[in-house]
Amino acid sequence: xxxxxxxxxxTTTAVLSAVLPGLFTFGNYVAAIRPGDSTIVNGTGxxxxxxxxxxxxxxxxxxxxxxxxxxxxxxxVAPGLVFSGAYPTSATPTVTxxxxxxxxxxxxxxxxxxxxxxxxxxxxxDLRRLSGCCQREWEQFAREGVSDGGIRGRNxxxxxxxxxxxxxxxxxxxxxxxxxxxGYGQRFFLRRRKPSRDLGAEFRRSYAGNLGAHYxxxxxxxxxxxxxxxxxxYVTGGHDNDNFFERHRRRHDAYFFRHVAAALxxxxxxxxxxxxNSTVTSLIDKSGISGTSITNIVGNGxxxxxxxxxxxNSYFGGLTYSLANGGSLIPAGSVTTSAPEITSxx
Amino acid sequence: xxxxxxxxxxxxxxxxxxxxxxxxxxxxxxxPAAAQTSPPTIVSGGVVNSASYVAGVSPSAWISIFGTNLxxxxxxxxxxxxVNGNLPTTLSGxxxxxxxIPAYMDxxxxxxxxxxx
Numbered sequence: 001x002x003x004x005x006x007x008x009x010x011t012t013t014a015v016l017s018a019v020l021p022g023l024f025t026f027g028n029y030v031a032a033i034r035p036g037d038s039t040i041v042n043g044t045g046x047x048x049x050x051x052x053x054x055x056x057x058x059x060x061x062x063x064x065x066x067x068x069x070x071x072x073x074x075x076x077v078a079p080g081l082v083f084s085g086a087y088p089t090s091a092t093p094t095v096t097x098x099x100x101x102x103x104x105x106x107x108x109x110x111x112x113x114x115x116x117x118x119x120x121x122x123x124x125x126d127l128r129r130l131s132g133c134c135q136r137e138w139e140q141f142a143r144e145g146v147s148d149g150g151i152r153g154r155n156x157x158x159x160x161x162x163x164x165x166x167x168x169x170x171x172x173x174x175x176x177x178x179x180x181x182x183g184y185g186q187r188f189f190l191r192r193r194k195p196s197r198d199l200g201a202e203f204r205r206s207y208a209g210n211l212g213a214h215y216x217x218x219x220x221x222x223x224x225x226x227x228x229x230x231x232x233x234y235v236t237g238g239h240d241n242d243n244f245f246e247r248h249r250r251r252h253d254a255y256f257f258r259h260v261a262a263a264l265x266x267x268x269x270x271x272x273x274x275x276x277n278s279t280v281t282s283l284i285d286k287s288g289i290s291g292t293s294i295t296n297i298v299g300n301g302x303x304x305x306x307x308x309x310x311x312x313n314s315y316f317g318g319l320t321y322s323l324a325n326g327g328s329l330i331p332a333g334s335v336t337t338s339a340p341e342i343t344s345x346x
Numbered sequence: 347x348x349x350x351x352x353x354x355x356x357x358x359x360x361x362x363x364x365x366x367x368x369x370x371x372x373x374x375x376x377x378p379a380a381a382q383t384s385p386p387t388i389v390s391g392g393v394v395n396s397a398s399y400v401a402g403v404s405p406s407a408w409i410s411i412f413g414t415n416l417x418x419x420x421x422x423x424x425x426x427x428x429v430n431g432n433l434p435t436t437l438s439g440x441x442x443x444x445x446x447i448p449a450y451m452d453x454x455x456x457x458x459x460x461x462x463x
Contacts (some may be wrong), residue, residue: 001393001403002443003416003459008385010413014393015402016445022398022407068397069407079406079462080432080450112433112450113408113462 020069021093032063035118036309036318036331059123062105062311065095070107070115077109086110095119103311120311272297274327279305282312283329292321299327307332386440388413396460403444403463408452410460416440417454433462 002011023030029043034057040048041063045055057063073087088108095102095117106118266272266285274297283306288296297304299322308318308331321329392412394401403409417438421427427434433450435441442449442461449461 001388001411001445003386003388003411003413004441004443005386005415005417005439007383007415010386010388010416012388012393014409017402017404020395020398020400020402020404020407022395022400024397066397069395069404071405077406078432080435082428082431082433109406112452113406 017069019071021067022069024066024068030065032057032065034061034063034309036062036307057121058309059121060310060312061121062309062314063119063121065117065119067093067115067117068113070109070117073109080112082112086116089115093117097122105311266296274299274302274304274323277303277305279332280307282307282310283316284312286315289315289321292319294321294323294329297323297327297329298325299323299329301326303327304329305332306330384415386413386415388416405463407463408460409449409463410458411442412458415456416459417456420455421453423452 001014002009025031026042027044032041033039034041034054037052039052039054041054041057041061042048043055045053047053070089070093072090074090075087077083077087086106086108088106092104092107095104100122102119102122104117104119106116108116110116266283266288272285283304285294285296288294302323304323304327306313306316306329308316313331316329316331318331320331323329389412391401393403394410394412395404396408396410399410417440419438421438423433423437427437429435433452435448435450437451437459438454440451440454440459442451442459444461444463449463451459451461453460
């Protein structure tokens with residue numbers, strides 16, 4: 001390598017590698033953009049003029065990282081060329097966060113020498129930090145609760161169902177305390193005690209709870225059985241998580257968990273009749289999209305808000321959709337700043 | 347995402363500060379600044395990946411070169427510097443070749459050059 005100026009030249013040697021990946025950083029932190037809410041995640045949260053910033057990403061966030069040295073692209077691009085567009089790399093890089101592989105949805109050249117990597121932050125990060133005690137509790141819980149033992153203790157994020165099961169010795173109390181978390185593969189079940197009741201009405205108030213706060217069902221929500229309800233459960237970091245499952249087992253039917261948000265899946269044969277303004281985290285309703293309309297959610301003039309930052313919702317493209325019979329489906333920001341609630345999932 | 351121009355080590359920082367100080371002296375004595383009079387030097391291990399600061403070169407990767415007298419002034423490439431839609435191969439009086447092939451330049455200062463290999 002030679003540097004030439006009007007005053008002379010300097011020559012040195014350097015090792016040439018086919019691949020020499022490097023992620024661009026802010027200070028000691030990888031620089032990332034969270035496209036869902038156009039936020040720069042810079043590790044500190046320090047302000048950057050003209051942009052919204054955040055200190056940290058959340059499990060499940062879709063992020064864009066920027067790098068150089070990711071080698072060849074499937075379509076060759078001459079070095080130095082200033083271009084617009086994106087050219088995928090021939091090889092998809094492996095990205096790990098906290099030692100856990102992140103799902104990489106895109107890797108490509110987006111500028112001269114500049115590569116972009118789109119990935120989803122693993123939802124399993126935080127439970128890795130939990131104590132061994134908690135890990136054992138979780139695994140034991142999984143074994144007892146289901147036959148297939150399909151729960152993986154390191155998963156901290158579930159879309160599924162909650163189910164009430166009461167310990168026989170505590171049945172009397174169980175009825176008063178609501179739900180018990182049990183594993184069934186990667187699902188939980190939530191069942192109502194009386195199937196004739198409107199589950200949506202039962203749960204609309206606060207089942208998702210405030211994120212980061214303890215959940216304790218209101219009295220009217222404690223008698224739940226038989227009805228399954230789609231649910232997304234997050235158990236993420238925080239000191240209380242060390243005792244989470246311990247409390248669980250002791251109280252049997254009393255649930256105190258953190259970081260809960262609602263997820264909803266509507267299959268091709270179902271219709272969601274919205275009866276109030278509602279918020280969900282992930283909304284799986286691919287069969288209902290028709291252009292910018294949603295055909296199988298009857299909005300009745302209400303607004304449904306979905307979390308646009310979740311990869312599960314990426315197919316919405318962050319757009320607003322109109323609902324049948326009035327109302328709209330609109331994107332919202334991060335799951336950690338809102339208090340989602342479940343509405344009717346029937 | 348702008349690339350961050352910075353030195354890879356305190357040692358280079360010291361050199362850089364010293365060089366900047368030196369440049370100011372030269373500048374004050376000879377206004378306007380004339381062409382460089384001291385030949386460039388590249389510090390040992392001063393060819394690194396611009397993002398990771400790992401030593402080495404890779405095709406199409408941004409490379410930072412640290413040294414002294416590498417350019418006559420500090421310039422970040424702008425649209426006016428483009429040549430036929432390409433980044434320039436000469437910036438602030440400096441040019442870089444890798445295995446004899448001109449490298450495209452994004453930033454030049456007396457102590458640092460950013461080039462695309």
